[in-house]
Amino acid sequence: MSDDSVLPAGVERRTIAGEETLATRGEPVYGEPTDGDWRAWNASRSKLGAMFEHGMETGLAGGDRVLYLGAAAGTTVSHVADFAGPTYAVEFAPRPTRDLLDVAQSRDRLFPLLKDARAPETYAHVVESDLDAIVQDVATRGQADVAVRNAQFLADDGRLVAAIKARSEDVTADPEAVFDRAVDRLGDAYEVLDRRRLEPYHEDHLAVIATPR
Numbered sequence: 001m002s003d004d005s006v007l008p009a010g011v012e013r014r015t016i017a018g019e020e021t022l023a024t025r026g027e028p029v030y031g032e033p034t035d036g037d038w039r040a041w042n043a044s045r046s047k048l049g050a051m052f053e054h055g056m057e058t059g060l061a062g063g064d065r066v067l068y069l070g071a072a073a074g075t076t077v078s079h080v081a082d083f084a085g086p087t088y089a090v091e092f093a094p095r096p097t098r099d100l101l102d103v104a105q106s107r108d109r110l111f112p113l114l115k116d117a118r119a120p121e122t123y124a125h126v127v128e129s130d131l132d133a134i135v136q137d138v139a140t141r142g143q144a145d146v147a148v149r150n151a152q153f154l155a156d157d158g159r160l161v162a163a164i165k166a167r168s169e170d171v172t173a174d175p176e177a178v179f180d181r182a183v184d185r186l187g188d189a190y191e192v193l194d195r196r197r198l199e200p201y202h203e204d205h206l207a208v209i210a211t212p213r
Contacts, residue, residue, distance in 0.1 A: 009062030010083025013017045016040045022049055026084035027106040030075050039082075046076040047137050047163035057196060058133075058209055059159035060084075065131045067153050069117040069146060070138035072096045072100035074103035074110075080135060081110035088127045092116045118142065120150050123186055130155040136162040141169055144185035147210075154212050160190055166204040171189040180207040186210055 001084045004013055007022075014023045017033035022041035032040045043049035043081045051058055060066075063085045071089035073096040075213040081087040081104075089104075091112045096115045104110040115123045117138050131153050138146055143164050154160070166175035183206075185190055190210035198205040 001024060006051070006057050007052060008058075008064070011041070011052065011062075011079075012038075013132040014038055014041040022052055024079045025200070026078065026082035026088050029103050030073075039051075039079075040114065041079050046079065047198060047205060048076050048080070048161065050198045050205075051163075051196075053201065053205045054196055054198070054207070056196060056207060056209060058117045058131055058161045059211075060135075060161065064133050065128060067127055067131050067134045067150065069134065069136040069150060070188055071112065072098055072137075073099035076137065077110065078103045078107065081107045085109060086111065086132075088113060088123075090115050090117050090123065098112055117146050117150065120139045120152065124152070129153060131158055133159045133161060136160065139165055139168045143168065147186055151212055153196065156212060158212060160186075160208070160210040160212075162186075162210070163198065163206060164206040164207045166206070175204045175206075182206070183208060189213060 007110040023038040025037045028034050028039050032134045041049045043053045062083050066087045068077045068089045071091040077089045087110050104112050147162055152177045166178040169178045192210045194209040196207050198207055202205050
């Protein structure tokens with residue numbers, strides 16, 4: 001169930017095209033409906049949007065400095081850059097990074113990086129330290145390892161806001177077993193504050209909110 005009190009400043013629930021939806025102010029990116037400066041945030045296309053729809057306390061706030069891992073073509077990170085401060089968007093694949101560059105044209109706080117999130121040493125010279133948040137949505141094996149390796153960028157009171165995709169880890173295993181292993185690995189660097197499945201928006205995905213140990 002949604003809880004609007006957990007929404008960061010700059011994210012609102014509005015009626016757009018006759019439907020109540022999350023929304024941010026910015027240039028449209030993926031064909032989403034708009035109302036003036038406001039653009040609908042489709043939770044079925046965004047793990048972070050689904051977390052807000054579930055009323056999760058992400059700890060995100062307007063103006064946060066964010067490292068976004070797994071930015072893809074920019075669907076979710078565009079919304080993040082609409083309400084956050086400097087937003088470093090890491091994406092490994094060249095094709096979606098080209099789309100991400102287009103998204104950044106109208107967002108001066110969004111900084112696309114064609115890098116591998118599994119190798120934070122390759123962008124540590126660019127990304128600030130003591131960031132407010134890491135938002136992670138990487139579709140690769142070892143998702144928890146990625147979060148642990150990137151913990152170095154977070155402030156002591158920062159937040160990890162991660163989506164774990166079971167099928168990216170093991171297509172044959174029970175998703176709950178996959179999630180338990182991932183959360184256990186996160187415990188090497190983080191204290192897990194909350195975990196929740198993201199159905200009906202995203203099948204076999206787990207949202208995890210954590211803070212550095």
